[in-house]
Amino acid sequence: MVTAEGSGARGRSGGRPESRRGAAPRRKLLMSEIVDQAMRLFAERGYDGTTLQDVADAVGLSRPNLYNYVKSKEELLVAMVEATAQSAANSLREVRQRTDLDPAGKLRLLVRTLVLQRAERPEQFRTLDRSDQALPPEIAKKHLESRRAVLGEIMAVLEEGVTAGLFRPIDVRVTALSIIGMGNWVAWWFHPSPAHPAEPVADQIADNAVAMVAREPGRTPDTPTPLGAVALLQQDLDYLTRLLTAEEGRRGPAGEG
Incomplete structure (x- = not known):
């Protein structure tokens, strides 16, 4: 049905520019539908288990007409x-x-x-x-x-x-x-x-x-002063200490594997 409509439109317009402009959005919409249906079929049947005929049937096109969009x-x-x-x-x-x-x-x-x-x-x-x-x-x-x-x-x-x-x-x-x-x-x-x-x-x-x-709220200095840099470094050291402490806790005492 989509293909017949497209063919009729081309015949009536005689290939006028306004017809070609109108055909582009329709082609884009149909291509999007073809891709959507193909993805659905690939998800359901797998890529190898899906044929182009399956895609054509899902979209409502004949296989020859599908070739106008994908080969x-x-x-x-x-x-x-x-x-x-x-x-x-x-x-x-x-x-x-x-x-x-x-x-x-x-x-x-x-x-x-x-x-x-x-x-x-x-x-x-x-x-x-x-x-x-x-x-x-x-x-x-x-x-x-x-x-x-x-x-x-x-x-x-x-x-x-x-x-x-x-x-x-x-x-x-x-x-x-x-x-x-x-x-x-x-x-x-x-x-x-x-x-x-x-x-x-x-x-x-x-x-x-x-x-x-x-970073933790309220611990980031507003200006890059030397003291601010020290504060950032201290925050980073605190964070690293927590990570290492947690890791040691997961490992348990030395010698337990």
Whole structure:
């Protein structure tokens, strides 16, 4: 039905520019529907267990008409990578480059953005996560580059916060991976509904991420004076002492394994 309508529109318009302008949004919407249905089928049946005919049937197109949009399942995987990892990386980069937010504000918005993307389109993320080892080499490369870009954006904001004295001295890579893990896991356990929207969940996880790295309230000096630097150092030593004490407690007395 969609294809017949599109063919009729082309016939009536004779290829006029206004018709072509109207066709572009329709094509984009249908392509989005094709990708959504493919991801649903990949999640249900696996990538190898899904055919292009299955996708065509789910969208309501004939297989020849589907070829007007995608030529192979690999193209669908590319679209999925672009809609998940690459889209996330681009969104986070825009947040990181904002000049109206301090590092804590950036981190909060970064995490909120990531969580909402996972919550709104969980099947995309789950499908790619499950298929990661089976992706064709070129698609796997794109996926890895996008994941590294997401990691890099969060690490950059964490480093900015540490340098500004707003965040504790931390291993920014380990911390960024931990934060990404919190956001990614939403795609597996969260099921949005009118009574349980995604926004409060995203806000809570974003607040948790900031709390993970923020210095204790009232202990960050307002000006970088020598005494202020000493105060920051003392805070860091106190934090390190607590970590080492907790680690010794977990290990128990020497010689117990």
